[in-house]
Amino acid sequence: MYAVIRSxxxxxxxxxxxxxxxxKLEVEAGVxxxxxxxxxxxxxxxxxxxxxxxxxxxxxxxxxxxxKAKKVxxxxxKKRKGFARKQGHRQPFTKLSIQEIRVG
Numbered sequence: 072m073y074a075v076i077r078s079x080x081x082x083x084x085x086x087x088x089x090x091x092x093x094x095k096l097e098v099e100a101g102v103x104x105x106x107x108x109x110x111x112x113x114x115x116x117x118x119x120x121x122x123x124x125x126x127x128x129x130x131x132x133x134x135x136x137x138x139k140a141k142k143v144x145x146x147x148x149k150k151r152k153g154f155a156r157k158q159g160h161r162q163p164f165t166k167l168s169i170q171e172i173r174v175g
Contacts, residue, residue, distance in 0.1 A: 073085065094164065109125045
């Protein structure tokens with residue numbers, strides 16, 4: 072059984088027991104989170120595709136904590152002009168443990 076969920080403008084394929092990093096959510100570590108933007112659910116009975124979301128479907132997760140991704144370095148340079156800029160960015164994320172997928 073798996074589901075495709077939408078969180079933070081990105082889509083993730085999740086199954087019970089998976090651990091995923093999603094865009095930062097304002098939740099405390101150890102709190103249960105319900106994700107209701109379920110785009111697709113696949114079970115033993117078949118696959119249900121939402122238009123745009125599957126009605127009455129939700130994914131139950133537990134927040135494990137927050138973190139930051141690896142640093143991305145942005146370097147801009149123009150030759151012979153004396154122009155150079157260096158900037159770094161670390162994207163914050165929330166680590167979620169998928170507990171179960173509920174349909175209907």
